[in-house]
Amino acid sequence: MSTATGIRNGVGESVRRxxxxxxxxxxxxxSSDLHADDMVWGATLRSPHPSARILRFDASRALGLPGVVAVLTHExxxxxxxxGMKVADQPVLAKDEVRYQGEPVALVAADHPETARRALRLIEVEYGIRTPLTDSEQAVSGEGPRVHAQRVDGKDELGNVVRHVRIRHGDMAQAERLAEVVVSGTYDVGMQDQAFLGPESGLAIPAEDGGVDVYVSTQWLYDDQHQMxxxxxxxxxxxxxxxxxVGGAFGGREDVSVQIHSAMLALHTGRPVKMSYNREESFFGHVHRHPAKMWFEHGATRDGKIVYVKARMIFDGGAYTSTSQVVIANGSYFAAGAYEVPHVEIDGYSVYTNNPPCxxxxxxxxxxxxxxxxxxxxKLARALDIEPVELRIRNAMTTGTMLPTGQEVDGPAPAAELLERLRDRPLPPPGDGAFGLPGGLNNTTRGEGVKRGVGYAIGVKAIGFSGGVDDRSVARVRLSLADGEPVAQVHTSAAECGQGIVTLQAQIVRTELGVQQVTVLPADTQVGDAGSSSASRISWMSGGAVQGACKALKERITELGGDGDLAQILVVHGPLEEEYEYSHRRTYPVDPERGQGQAHIAFAFAAHRAVVEVDTELGLVKVVELATAQDVGKAMNPLAVEGQIEGGSAQGLGLALMEELHVKDGTVRNPSFTDYLIPTIADMPSVPIDLLELxxxxxxxxxxxxxxxxxxxxTPAIANALRDATGLELGRVPVRPDDFTGTGGSTDTDDSTGPVRS
Structure with missing residues (x-):
């Protein structure tokens, strides 16, 4: 097959989206801009209580409001x-009880969004309020009420524990004898929101065949379809x-939101139904990052070789399962970090509470x-009197390292090189002018009491679905002529959430087929499943499917006499189309007793060095620089890769310093961007990026x-830099100003900070 020369915007080039x-x-x-003729608006009545019985429901006044078309309940x-994504345990609409503040109770359809909102206020619901379970430690211990009364043969089967992941590797008794220095500490993570800027929305249109067509922003069309x-x-x-x-996702659009509700209203009314959450409702309409309570213990030799890691982690999953079983599994698999650790004892728990679902x-x-x-x-580095970055390099995992799950890392594992590159980078100069100081242009400080700190961290994570999930992706590519020139169409169900998969698909087709004009059709369920835009998998999986379809087309063109001109082949034989299903090697679940198994297909590494300046008198922080080094394999679109790294770093900064959904007694206290703070351009430092392509x-x-x-x-790089600057334990993120000034209080109560065994 001969292809045109001079093809632009292929793989490896920085292509604009x-x-x-x-x-x-x-x-x-x-999706919030969608419109259809004869459209009505849907709205959701949500519970104001985290735990209550529904004693009485009366929608008569709402139904009597002019413009109201329907009110729907669980009936x-x-x-x-x-x-539910993994377990079907979440009511479409609450029946007898509500288990978290914001749980959907009823739906309204009206001819105007304000009419729909007024109708919600006219619905009368009488609740029998119960004491909510909000403490994740109590959920593990069995204290307090059951969030779900699940009984099997008269016995409480699950209690409030969604999953307990137990990982045992090596010989802990031997490890404790070898360890000369032991440190431990407790660390908490607050509830972070994905904070995407486009709230949940969609349009459902009833069809003549009795079905429904739904236009929605999501991360996985086929999983939505399955639940719907x-x-x-x-x-x-x-x-x-x-x-x-899609106006951003970051995991928050994996669970359904408006999909089922809008379709129910459309099928009931026979009219198109649009649903669009406002910002406050969005905080209740999607899951959040699990808040965590964690205890870690490291044992090492005096020369800085890590002998063992122990960890106990509790992730608060809120009222329903969502993906809590796999979130705690993923957290547990990598609880020993990006290091060579021969002995590991890890217990991870995800639990039900009456807090918002996570x-x-x-x-x-x-x-x-x-x-x-x-x-x-x-903390271990301080106890050993070794520079933190040197301790990390000394213990960094490499290709062939065995994970706590017993699986060897068989791809590139440049953990030490990433850290060395950051270590060798010159430190930035002090901030220039008032804007460069903590407090910025507010002029709250002139530099008195400002201390600088430097912190390092490295992370490792599996790429793609793990633990036995059959990860596959389908793509269809079509070649035809337009004005005598070959053009290509790509059709997948891969969700474009802002990460650039639409751009990447076109780049692959140009590279493989040598066709400049490429159209990427809207993703839908009229082509095979591409899987979820999550787990950092979509470029690998959907890209592999598109590449496979292109290679199938090239083989077919060769069979048709592909040494000639492609345009002439299309003139003679007409449009050509191929569909391809891409899959990778099989993975397996870990065994429940020791957590051993071949659970993953690949691993990715990233490291950060944070430089911060802290006004220790006022508790103000300025992140001066957040340098990063990351192995990306192949920078398919370097500009997009840098954007992803900058965005991920920004969300990590948010978790370190400001982002937390405050929940008290099961009630959300700050469901708005006025009170839930996210980083702005004034908060973001310089983010130098060092890309490795292994x-x-x-x-x-x-x-x-x-x-x-x-x-x-x-996040931990910034936290470690803050500790370096202040000498404080700072055992919780986000770190608050009063944590520096002594009016707050760290959750780190451990006093085992030095050598305890000789």
Missing amino acids: PDGRLKVKGDFAY DVPGHPLY CSALGLPPEKVRLTMSG GAMRGFGAVQSCYGVESNLD PHPDSPYGLNGVGEPPTLSS
């Missing part, structure tokens, strides 16, 4: 009343989903455990996942 200019100008069409769910079909009592061919414009967020459990292990490693042997083009790893190491 087609949606970039539209988003900057404010012209991009998000109107046409199919299965429960849904169950709840609606319809077969997949009658529940058709199309991706609409699930997927960028880093997926490994963020929490990375913060714990990296914080305790700095091709992975199993992936398309040698690429590796890049989106999640920066979020792992950025």
Whole structure:
């Protein structure tokens, strides 16, 4: 097959995203911009209580309001009343009880959004309020009420523990004899929100065949479809989903939000139904990052060789399962960090409480455990009187290192090189002018009491689905002629959430087929499943499927006489199309007793060095620089790769210093961007990026996942820099100003900070 020369914007080039200019100008069409003729608006009545019985429900006044078309309750769910990503335990609409503040109780459809909101206020619900379970430690111990009264043969089968992950590797008795220095500490992580800027929204249109067409922003069209079909009592061919414009995701769009509710209203009313959350409702309408309570212990020899790691972690999953089982698994798998650790004892618990449901967020459990292990490693460095970065390099894992799960790392593992590159980078100069000082342009300080600190951290995370999940992705590529020139169309169900998969698919087709004009069709359920835009997998999996379809086309063209001109081949034979399903090697679940197994397909590494300046009198922090080094395998689109690394670092900074959803007695106290703070341009430091391109042997083009790893190491690097500057324990993120001034209080109560065994 001969291809045109001079093809531009292929693999390895920095290609601008087609949606970039539209988003900057404010012209991009998000799912909240959708419209259809004869459309009505849907709205959700949510529980104000974290735990209560529903004693009485009366919608008569709402139904009497002019413009109200329908009010639906649990009795109107046409199919299965429960849904969920991994376990169907969440009611489509609450029946007899509510288990968290914000749980959906009823739906309203009206001819105007304000009418729908007024109707919600007219619905009368009488609740029998119960004492909520909000302490995750009590959930593990069995104290307090059961969030779910699940009984099997008259016995309480689960209690409030969703999953206990138990990992045992090596010989801990021998390890404790070998360890000459032991340190331990407790570390807490607050509840972080994905804080995407485009709230949940979508449009459902009833179809003549009795089905429904839904246009929605999501991370996984097919998983949404699966849950919708169950709840609606319809077969997949009658529940058709199309991706609409997504205003950010970061894990928060993996669980369904408006999908089932809008479709129920559309099927009930026979009219298109649009649902769009406001910012406050969005905080209740999606899962959050699991808050965590963690205890870590490191044992080492006096020359700084880590002998063992012990860890106990409790992740608060809130009222329903979502992805809590796999989040705690992921956190537990990597609780020993990016290090060679021969002996490991890890216990990870995810639990039910009456707090808001938690699930997927960028880093997926490994963020929490990375913060714990990296914080305790700095404590070990102080006890050994070894520079923290040198201790890390001395123990860094390499290719062939055995993980706590008994699996060897068989791809590139440049942990030491990443740390060395950061160590050797010159430190930035002091801040220039008032803006460069803690407090910025508020002029709250002139530099008195400002101390500088430097902190390092490195993270490792699995790429792709793990633990026996059959990870596959489908793509369809079509070649045809337009004005006498070959053009290509790509069709997948891969969700474009801002990470650039649309751009990447076109780059692959240009590279493989030598066709300049490439159109990426809207993602929908009319082509095979591409899987979720999560786990840093979509470039690998969907990219592999597109590459496979292109290679199949090239083989077919060769069979048709491909030494000739491609345009002429298409003239003679007409359009050509191939579909390809890509899969990788099989993974397996770990065994429940010792947590051993071949659970992963690949690993990604990222490291950060944070330089901070702290006004210790006022508790103000300025992150001066957040340098990072990361192995990306192959920078498929270098500009997009850098954007992902900068974005992940920004979210890590947010978790370190400001982002926390405050929940007291099960009630959310700050559901707005006025009170839930996210980093702005004034908060972000310089982020120098050092890219390594060590091709992975199993992936398309040698690429590796890049989106999640920066979020792992950025938070503990900043926390370690703060400890370096102040000498304080700072056992909780986000770190607050009063943690520096002594009016707050660290949760780190451990006093085992030095040598305890000779």
